[in-house]
Amino acid sequence: MTTRAVHTKPAPQLSATATATAVAAAPAPAPVGAGRHILTAVALVATVPYLALKAAWLSGSRIGIPDGSVLLEAGPFLTVANAVTLAMDACVILLVLVLTRPWGLRTPAWMLTVPVFTATGLLTPILLGFPGQLLVRALGFGGGPEVVAAREPFLDSWVFIVVYTGFTVQGLALAALFVPYARRRWGRRWQGVVGERLPSPTGVVAAAAASGALVLGAMFLYWAFGGTAGPGAEQAEAHSAETAVGSVAHAICAFAGGAGALLLARGGALRARWPLGLAWVGAAATLAWGAWMLIASLGPQLGHGEGPSTAAQLIYAGQMVTGTLAAAVLTRFLISRRES
Numbered sequence: 268m269t270t271r272a273v274h275t276k277p278a279p280q281l282s283a284t285a286t287a288t289a290v291a292a293a294p295a296p297a298p299v300g301a302g303r304h305i306l307t308a309v310a311l312v313a314t315v316p317y318l319a320l321k322a323a324w325l326s327g328s329r330i331g332i333p334d335g336s337v338l339l340e341a342g343p344f345l346t347v348a349n350a351v352t353l354a355m356d357a358c359v360i361l362l363v364l365v366l367t368r369p370w371g372l373r374t375p376a377w378m379l380t381v382p383v384f385t386a387t388g389l390l391t392p393i394l395l396g397f398p399g400q401l402l403v404r405a406l407g408f409g410g411g412p413e414v415v416a417a418r419e420p421f422l423d424s425w426v427f428i429v430v431y432t433g434f435t436v437q438g439l440a441l442a443a444l445f446v447p448y449a450r451r452r453w454g455r456r457w458q459g460v461v462g463e464r465l466p467s468p469t470g471v472v473a474a475a476a477a478s479g480a481l482v483l484g485a486m487f488l489y490w491a492f493g494g495t496a497g498p499g500a501e502q503a504e505a506h507s508a509e510t511a512v513g514s515v516a517h518a519i520c521a522f523a524g525g526a527g528a529l530l531l532a533r534g535g536a537l538r539a540r541w542p543l544g545l546a547w548v549g550a551a552a553t554l555a556w557g558a559w560m561l562i563a564s565l566g567p568q569l570g571h572g573e574g575p576s577t578a579a580q581l582i583y584a585g586q587m588v589t590g591t592l593a594a595a596v597l598t599r600f601l602i603s604r605r606e607s
Contacts (some may be wrong), residue, residue, distance in 0.1 A: 295373035313440060388552045389556070390438035396503065403512055464532065477586060480522055482520040483520075483585055487514045517552075526542075531546055554594060557583045558583075
């Protein structure tokens with residue numbers, strides 16, 4: 268029937284019909300409002316401090332690096348690390364363009380979701396932990412001047428404030444831009460309830476992700492409340508209310524990833540957007556930070572410290588495994604929605 272139709276219909280008419288069908292199937296560009304313009308500008312401006320610092324350090328500047336800092340002796344490894352992290356933050360600019368320009372809706376899904384997943388993973392613990400650390404410091408529970416002075420020099424304190432404030436603003440702006448983009452392009456995937464239980468192999472993967480999340484979350488909470496087993500002597504000595512906030516943030520992310528994977532696999536009448544959000548954010552944060560910390564622990568150690576312990580490296584690897592399992596359940600759920 269298809270062959271007969273091709274031979275009997277004129278080519279120009281077929282081309283016009285196909286074009287009209289393709290246009291009808293493509294998502295319509297989002298209306299450009301003042302709010303989106305503001306978010307775009309905010310996201311772009313938030314990248315400037317980090318990019319400027321990295322570019323300055325790569326060019327030989329010592330801005331923000333105090334005398335005696337271990338960074339001054341880091342050598343080629345730090346140069347490579349600065350170049351890589353500068354490129355990663357520069358990708359935020361491209362990501363903002365994809366999320367706000369009409370041609371962004373035609374970007375292949377994997378080319379967008381992989382960087383967004385990675386950005387979600389790296390920025391979420393900062394969004395959770397940095398404001399909490401500022402609050403703890405404002406309430407007088409952070410490290411005092413004597414504690415800071417006793418530590419080995421690293422970076423001026425203002426560098427952390429500037430950089431992490433920029434990361435926080437980036438994360439909020441990117442989330443505000445990505446949600447309407449994803450709703451326009453893939454909204455059908457999270458409409459309605461979770462629905463039927465996923466096949467049993469996926470359920471096993473979800474159970475493994477939830478079990479790993481429970482172990483990781485418990486370990487991070489143990490560290491948050493001053494536990495000394497695992498991180499090593501130096502990290503244990505550096506424990507403070509501020510580091511405890513960071514550990515709690517990682518525990519929350521692990522619990523979220525495991526819970527989201529379990530809810531997606533078991534099905535039910537729960538609105539799909541909630542377990543999807545938990546699985547996306549939790550899996551991304553657990554996987555990305557586990558990979559980031561493991562890679563850093565395997566590289567040259569700055570200064571004369573002992574470096575992360577074997578137990579800490581196993582925790583980082585466990586984060587990667589747990590995040591990957593939760594991401595696999597999330598992917599299987601989204602595929603089932605595409606097939607339905």
